[in-house]
Amino acid sequence: MKRINLKVAVCLLAGSFLFSSCFVGKYGLWNKYISWQNNMTNNKYVNAIVGLILVPIVGSICTLVDILVLNSIEFWSGTNPMAANNIGKTQQVMGQDGRYYAVTTLKNGYEVKAPTGEITYFIHNDENDSWSMEQNGVQKEIFRFDEKGNIQANINGETKAFTLNETGVYQARMIAGDGVFFAMN
Known part of the structure; x- marks a missing residue:
């Protein structure tokens, strides 16, 4: 009876190490x-039909590889193996002003090149879990995550704490002057 319990315990322990936190990964694949x-293709109907055929096969394989391998690697190492493939790639992204910006993925953030040629860097600092913006050699912290999982944002020169929910986003937008205003007659 002791041998069976020992085998079960070893299997459970091995499984806990192998499959730990596989559901909180980024599912990169x-x-x-x-x-x-x-x-x-440019046709959403063709994409949907092909998707109906491929998702049961390819989707199952991708999900299985994500759960068993990639998300476990991400949990234990802290890095997503699939995210490394995006480093150095540039995408054209339309800004709120209707112009296109070249966004290049860096190892620790992003480089954004405006249509005017001005370059802005958004840099993540792993040591204090913060994001900063750098323009013309001047770096300014935008926000950081605190130990409670909230963010400390630098808005209009002041650092304020916000929760990561709809209320916190609303409060940050209102303080930044990015809220919705209604006109009355």
Whole structure:
């Protein structure tokens, strides 16, 4: 009876190490597959039909690889193996002003090149879990995550704490002057 309990305990322990936190990963392979499947042609109906055929096969394989391998690697190492493939890639992104910006993925953040040629860097600092913006050699912290999981944002020269929910986002937008205003007659 003791041998069976020992075998069960060893299997459970090994399984806990192998499959730990596989559900909180970024599912990088699955997301890349879905992005490809949604953009493989310019016709959304063709994409949907091909998706119906491929998702049961390819989607299952991608999900299984994510759960068993990639998300476990991400949990234990702290890095997503699929995210490394984006380093150095540049995408054209339309800004709120209707102009296109070149956004290049860096190892620790992003480089954004405006249509005017001005370059802005958004840099993540792993040591204090913060994001900073750098323009013309001047770096300014935008926000950081605190030990409670909230953010400490630098808005209009003041550092304020916000919760990561709709209320916190609303409060930050109102303080920054990015709220919705209604006109009355």
